[in-house]
Amino acid sequence: MLKYLLIAVVVIWLLYSPILRRARQLKRDRRTAAPTAAPGPAKAPQVEDMVACAHCGVHLPASEAFRDAVNRPYCSDVHRIAGPSARRSGS
Numbered sequence: 001m002l003k004y005l006l007i008a009v010v011v012i013w014l015l016y017s018p019i020l021r022r023a024r025q026l027k028r029d030r031r032t033a034a035p036t037a038a039p040g041p042a043k044a045p046q047v048e049d050m051v052a053c054a055h056c057g058v059h060l061p062a063s064e065a066f067r068d069a070v071n072r073p074y075c076s077d078v079h080r081i082a083g084p085s086a087r088r089s090g091s
């Protein structure tokens with residue numbers, strides 16, 4: 001009987017401990033971050049421009065694009081070296 005009780009306690013502990021740890025961490029994060037933040041309108045979410053790869057047309061954030069000499073965006077260095085596709089270079 002005691003064995004089952006022990007198993008039940010272990011199972012409950014396993015279920016709750018990650019949740020409690022996370023809640024405690026969130027509380028700590030809020031405490032360290034909050035004092036400097038002034039109450040006011042919420043900041044707009046950061047938006048980043050998306051660009052299409054000049055070779056394959058895949059869209060990616062502008063900051064992650066590989067650029068060639070004339071500043072065309074590419075999804076990867078391989079596509080930058082391959083250059084713009086014939087289909088897309090006309091536009």
Ligand SMILES: [Zn+2]
Pocket residue numbers: 053054055056057058074075076079
């Ligand atoms: Zn590409």
